[in-house]
Amino acid sequence: MGERRIRVLVGKPGLDGHDRGAKTVASVLRDHGMEIVYTGLHKTPEAIAEIAVQEDVDVVGLSILSGAHMELFPRVREALGARGMEHVLLVGGGIIPKDDIAALEAAGFSKLFGPGTNTDDIANYIKAEMQKRWTKEGADA
Amino acid sequence: MSRNNDAGSVSVVDPRAIWEQAFRKAKLRDVDFSTLSGDELQPVYGPDDVELDEHADLALPGVFPYTRGIHPSMYRGRLWTMRQFAGFGAAHETNQRFKFLLEHGQTGLSTAFDFPTLMGRDADDPLCKGEVGQVGVAISSLKDMESLMQGIPMDQVSTSMTINGPAPIVLAFYIACAEKQGVDPKVIRGTVQNDILKEYQAQHAWLVAPEPALRMITDVMAYCTEHVPNFNTISISGYHIREAGSTAAQELAFTLANGMEYVRRGVAAGLDVDQFAPRLSFFFDSHLDFFEEIAKFRAARRIWARKMKNDFGAKDPRSWMCRFHTQTAGVSLTAQQPENNIVRTAFEALAAVLGGTQSLHTNSMDETLSLPTEKAVKIALRTQQIIAEEVEVANVADPLGGSWFVESQTNRLEAEAERYFEEIEQRGGVVPSIQAGYFQSEIHRSAVRYQRAVERAQKRVVGVNCFVEDEAGPEIEIHRIDPASERHTVDSLRELRETRDAGQVQRELDAVRAACKDGGNLLERFVAAAHAYCTLGEIAQVLREEFGEFKEPKIL
Structure with a gap:
């Protein structure tokens, strides 16, 4: 049946209603052959982690434009960890100042994408990272 | 000379034909000539x-x-109103920015609220942690509105408020605040966005389902026609x-x-x-x-x-x-x-x-x-x-x-x-x-x-897909919200909850609930509730319970 498909959760934590970026990225990732689960708006970190468990995703991508990323992004990571999902590839995007990007990347986010990012670059990044992980899993097995 | 036949003389006097012939020969740049929205354009119009x-x-x-x-x-006759949207942190901080803008020649105020306020939640609601005062000012009650407008004469300034789901409640805070300044609501000027339809379509800060939300909007129109006649009751966005x-x-x-x-x-x-x-x-x-x-x-x-x-x-x-x-x-x-x-x-x-x-x-x-x-x-x-x-x-x-x-x-x-x-x-x-x-x-x-x-570079954006520079461009200063703002707003709200008349708060909230059921004008109830220092979240919670929440349709 061909290649294993990458399953991606696109999540909108917090009260922020700006979903243009999240939905655009979700559509592009789907065009790249990934399976997409979109959480919809106004989700708590815990609710997002719950959906990640239920849908057994490989990747969690978060989008936030409300300035609350330093509060909510780490909480999603904790909620994933509490549910045994610390292995997922965790990425994010939004209006996030440079210093915060560095802090979040040091705190377990693989990569954060800012305004002006080419959506194909996001897809290619995810594919490359998942390829690395699956190759390693294959070698470990 | 090209006047050897009739057809030739026609082409000489028809500028369009001359132009068309020349245009077809011209070498064009290899770019997209449509509008930003993607509509095809002619090279010239006549x-x-x-x-x-x-x-x-x-x-x-x-x-x-x-x-x-x-x-x-x-x-x-009159220039356009220069109205810069502003709001961040605690109410007193935005009050300072308002005064700064008025001092620099701005002619009207425009208020940006934070997400908790836009979603009808109080600053101390656990769902709001980290979001208070981030993208706008936090207004949880009349008390916050009073510090937002402190020292600003509400009979003279016109104020725009960008809020929708809970717009009728925040408008009630504004009306009550004017009354406390001794200003007749009949003279206050401004605009409340109060456009819920586009929230469901695009901006996504809603409070309740569409039908009751629309009822609140007609309540606002009816109340303001009589009591706040100089306020624009809706800004269809x-x-x-x-x-x-x-x-x-x-x-x-x-x-x-x-x-x-x-x-x-x-x-x-x-x-x-x-x-x-x-x-x-x-x-x-x-x-x-x-x-x-x-x-x-x-x-x-x-x-x-x-x-x-x-x-x-x-x-x-x-x-x-x-x-x-x-x-x-x-x-x-x-x-x-x-x-x-x-x-x-x-x-x-x-x-x-x-x-x-x-x-x-x-x-x-x-x-x-x-x-x-x-x-x-x-x-x-x-x-x-x-x-x-x-x-x-x-x-x-x-x-x-x-x-x-x-x-x-x-x-x-x-x-x-x-x-x-x-x-x-x-x-x-x-x-x-x-x-x-x-x-x-x-x-x-x-x-x-x-x-x-x-x-695909069909649409060009300087700095993004053309004339790109290295990542390390000029550093510009960033405006960061002080985490103390959230603490300040939350502390002030807790103090309010302890000092207000709890019995009166309950009576006003009950009156809001009754009006939800019997069709009484809700803005009238909200103004009374505002004066009793009922909070935004308390009033909104009654509405959520009575009217039900909006379920976002799945489009992906």
């Missing part, structure tokens, strides 16, 4: 490209159908539709469709159209496509005038006038080479002025990075002042009227809007189309199409 009845379609400024502007004197990714035509069409829906609701609630329609105002985006935007503003005035007069039978000319605020396009700003955003904003602001706007917000260069700094806000305000004072564009009304290109674009946008009105009607109207996710899908499709066009 009289044959525009079908126009000068009197019926254009007339003159201040004359139906107002294509050329709503005032006979336009900016010779295309801005968020456009920022969410729509085309210019979709922004125009969906906004006016929403406007007509509010008018229908008002009429159905038993109000006389001429009693409330003059207090309706609009809010549009001004994006980068200079001529398409100008045409959009002109088309909006013409369509609204025709609908109000012909379809709704409004008799008061003020009901026919599409008055609007404009904001330059936030989505057009780039995080790359952010100082270039000053130039983008200036062009967008100029389009809004040439399009005849009544008020204008110019974005600051740093808004793709954070909320703006004082320096960036001042440059944005100065941009408007330069347009008003230096470039001599405020002397003549509708200076592009009669341009074959602009008139053809105006006609095209009107025709596209009419096609959308039919489509929405066929789908059962605005609310069923929202519930089916129609607008949301249309906007999403346009957003993806534009994103792909940029990524």
Whole structure:
């Protein structure tokens, strides 16, 4: 049946209603052959982690434009960890100042994408990272 | 000499034929020549490209159908209001920014609220942790409104409040605050956005399901007609539709469709159209496509005038006038080479002025990075002042009227809007189309199409897909919200809960609940609840319980 498909959760934590970026990225990732689960708006970190468990995703991508990323992004990571999902590839995007990007990347986010990012670059990044992980899993097995 | 036959002499006197022949031979740049919204353009326009009845379609400024502007004197009489949207942190911090803007020549206030306030939640609600005061000011009660307006004479300043789901509650705080300043609500001026339909379609800060939300809006119209007659009760907004990714035509069409829906609701609630329609105002985006935007503003005035007069039978000319605020396009700003955003904003602001706007917000260069700094806000305000004072564009009304290109674009946008009105009607109207996710899908499709066009460099963005510089561009200062603001707002709210009259709070909340059930005017109840220092979250919770929440349709 061909290649294993990458399953991606696109999540909108917090009260922020700006979903243009999240939905655009979700559509592009789907065009790249990934399976997409979109959480919809106004989700708590815990609710997002719950959906990640239920849908057994490989990747969690978060989008936030409300300035609350330093509060909510780490909480999603904790909620994933509490549910045994610390292995997922965790990425994010939004209006996030440079210093915060560095802090979040040091705190377990693989990569954060800012305004002006080419959506194909996001897809290619995810594919490359998942390829690395699956190759390693294959070698470990 | 080429006069050897008749055919030859025809081609000599027909400039179009000469031009066509030459144009076909010309070597063209290999770029996309469509509008920003993706509509094909001709290389040049002439009289044959525009079908126009000068009197019926254009007339003159201040004359139906107002294509050329709503005032006979336009900016010779009065410049547009320079209204910079501001708000962050705790109420007293935004109060300082308001005073700064007033001192620098701004002529009206415009309030940005934080997400907790926009979603009808108190600052101490666990769902709001980390969001208080981030993208706007936190207003949880009348007490916060009092510190927001402290020292600002509410009988003199006009205030715009960008809030929708809980708009009637926050408006009640404003009215109550005026009363506490000793100002008669009859004289307060301003606008409350209060446009819930576009929240479901694009901006997504809703409180309850559409039908009860629309009932609250007609309650606001009814109450204000009588008690707060100088307040614009709704600002029907295309801005968020456009920022969410729509085309210019979709922004125009969906906004006016929403406007007509509010008018229908008002009429159905038993109000006389001429009693409330003059207090309706609009809010549009001004994006980068200079001529398409100008045409959009002109088309909006013409369509609204025709609908109000012909379809709704409004008799008061003020009901026919599409008055609007404009904001330059936030989505057009780039995080790359952010100082270039000053130039983008200036062009967008100029389009809004040439399009005849009544008020204008110019974005600051740093808004793709954070909320703006004082320096960036001042440059944005100065941009408007330069347009008003230096470039001599405020002397003549509708200076592009009669341009074959602009008139053809105006006609095209009107025709596209009419096609959308039919489509929405066929789908059962605005609310069923929202519930089916129609607008949301249309906007999403346009957003993806534009994103792909940029990524394929069909649409050029300086600093993003052309004239790109290294990552390490000039560092600009970032405005960070002090975490102490959230603590301050939460502490102040806790203190309020301990000191207010709990019995009176409960009585007022019960009265709100009763009005939800028996159809009493809710704004009247909210004003009373505001005076009792009921909080936003407490009142909103009653509404959520009584009216039910909105379930977002799945479009992905």
